[in-house]
Amino acid sequence: MKSASKEVRWMMSSRKKGRGLIGVLFAFLLITGFAVIVGYFLMMHSVQAEFGQPSPNLSFTQRVIFPVELFINRNALTKPHSLLGAEQKFVISEGESVSMICYRLEGEGLLPDAELMRMYLIYSGIDRALKSGQFSLSSQMSPVQIAAALLDATPKDAIITILPGWRIEEVAANVAASGLSVSGEQFLAAAQAPTQEYLALLQVTDVSTLEGFLYPGTYVLPRVSSLDDLLVMILTEFSGNVDTSLMDGFERQGLTLVEAVILASIIEREAVVTEEKPLIASVFFNRLEAGMRLETDPTVQYALGFDEATNSWWKSPLYLNDLNIDSPYNTYLHNGLPPGPISNPDLDALRSVAFPATTPYYYFRADCDGSGRHNFAITFEEHLNNSCE
Incomplete structure (x- = not known):
């Protein structure tokens, strides 16, 4: 009987110890979870202080993941990629995706991580504000500074893109939206009734319109350029390629x-x-x-x-x-x-x-x-x- 009594007391003692361990474990998890939550919000506060408020267009997943990535890689975003890089021209074409822009920025040695830059642009909402144009960038600028430079709404140069298979009216619409001080109507009027000077560049005489001779490609020229400057550039490109x-x-x-x-x-x-x-x-x-x-x-x-x-x-x-x-x-x-x-x-x-x-x-x-x-x-x-x- 004494032996049985000792066994019962041992079992009760073991249960108390088990409940005690569970209680300690629960308390540990509770404290750890609280610490994680507090740490996350402190991290969010730090990210917002350094990179601004997140875009309202972020998905739930992006709202959770992007701040963590930005916090971990904050030095890479705020430090220049290189102190030796010279200033260079960087062109964003009409309709170019933010992923392709970031990929090219990395490929041209302007920043170290295209995916990180893409996250920052999406987090900040800059991805929706990017416009076509030519920009002066350098690897001596941090990725955050590069992003700010890409927001310049009034670049010095205009970008005109002509896609293969466009007809003349589609080209005119792109010219009108390029930032060049030429309207679509002005472009159409000149292209549909070309002067002898334009035809001489093509070495043809028997055409009444420049349809077909507006060579596809991307043309960069100062915003102050004239319609004549643009057409001479395009027609010269055609003649140069038709060898x-x-x-x-x-x-x-x-x-x-x-x-x-x-x-x-x-x-x-x-x-x-x-x-x-x-x-x-x-x-x-x-x-x-x-x-x-x-x-x-x-x-x-x-x-x-x-x-x-x-x-x-x-x-x-x-x-x-x-x-x-x-x-x-x-x-x-x-x-x-x-x-x-x-x-x-x-x-x-x-x-x-x-x-x-x-x-x-x-x-x-x-x-x-x-x-x-x-x-x-x-x-x-x-x-x-x-x-x-």
Whole structure:
């Protein structure tokens, strides 16, 4: 009996010790949790004091994670990446993403960590305030200072971007939004009635518009520049890229420069994948040689002009009645090339005209996988079989 009594007392003592340990553990966790919360809020206060209030556009996850990252890496954000870096120009293009901007900043040696910079820009809301332009930056500036410099709403230079396949009105809209003291209407008036001086830069005389000759690319020039300065820059770029080898290639295909630009402008609108441009060129050459109509949708889109329903200069999809539009640009109704270019082609499109692929194809249509690629066919029956229906 004494032995049993001792065992009971031992068990009761063990339970008391167990409850005591649980209590100590609970208290420890409670104190630790409280310390973590207090520490987090102190850290938040420090981050806000150094980097400002967080953007109201942050998600819950970003509100939790970004301050921690900024606090841990605060020295990297507030110290220069290098004390030896010279001032350099940095260009932000229209529509460029904040991730790409940060990636290029790191790639050009202006800051050490693109992802950290991206977090800071998003945390502070600067990501939504960035504008296109050319900026003077240096690795002797800290990332925070670089971010502030990128907020300069009135850079000295204007950035004009011309994308491949844009028509002249789309270029005019970008010019108007570039910060250059030239309106879209002024640009259109000059580009749709070019002077002999402009045509001389292109070495052509038989065009009534600069459609097709506005060479795609990004142009940087002082905001005080004139419309003449801009057009001379763009047309000079076109002439500089259309070299002797291209002109010889156009001649071998039996085309003048203007005819080559017309065909290249159509190919530019048809091709999504660059490497298919010579194949698409071969189809059009084969059709022209056979006396077939080109029957290409972009020429109809060009003839239709601005579509209010889609808020676009390139109506899509087209309907059967659209193919009957009475226009010399409608290649479903008229043989040969349209009377002028329908867009501004890039160098790849121009090269595809000078050096087309050699194929037996007369037809092509978009692949059904949404990749932008095309299926090519020799006969109309094959073409029909390539339908996605």
